[in-house]
Amino acid sequence: MPSKGDDAILRGLAEAGVELEVVGGTAAVLPPTRQQLLGKGQLNFETDLGKVDVLCELGPGEGYEQILEDTVVVGGIRVLGLARLIAVKARANRPKDRATLPVLIATLDERTRRRR
Numbered sequence: 844m845p846s847k848g849d850d851a852i853l854r855g856l857a858e859a860g861v862e863l864e865v866v867g868g869t870a871a872v873l874p875p876t877r878q879q880l881l882g883k884g885q886l887n888f889e890t891d892l893g894k895v896d897v898l899c900e901l902g903p904g905e906g907y908e909q910i911l912e913d914t915v916v917v918g919g920i921r922v923l924g925l926a927r928l929i930a931v932k933a934r935a936n937r938p939k940d941r942a943t944l945p946v947l948i949a950t951l952d953e954r955t956r957r958r959r
Contacts, residue, residue: 855920859890
């Protein structure tokens with residue numbers, strides 16, 4: 844289902860020089876489409892600033908509109924805030940996510956401490 848954020852996401856991705864590599868018989872590098880963003884799963888993009896992983900939906904009931912308040916804008920692109928990122932990685936419980944959790948939690952703790 845389209846949301847208000849679709850156009851903003853597509854604009855941000857385009858402004859950041861995001862391209863999606865498509866391989867299937869022939870390799871091509873294309874800009875992302877609204878249909879891809881409205882899908883489920885994960886999209887991996889190459890940008891002028893480095894790699895970006897886009898999760899189209901975190902889980903049931905966790906689409907763009909539902910998680911918007913847990914995001915921040917970095918370099919013109921809206922990303923998950925640190926607390927929400929920690930929760931997502933903890934829930935995923937993959938080895939690569941578990942490996943990053945201590946650093947993310949320490950960063951959040953340090954930010955919290957500095958704000959006091």
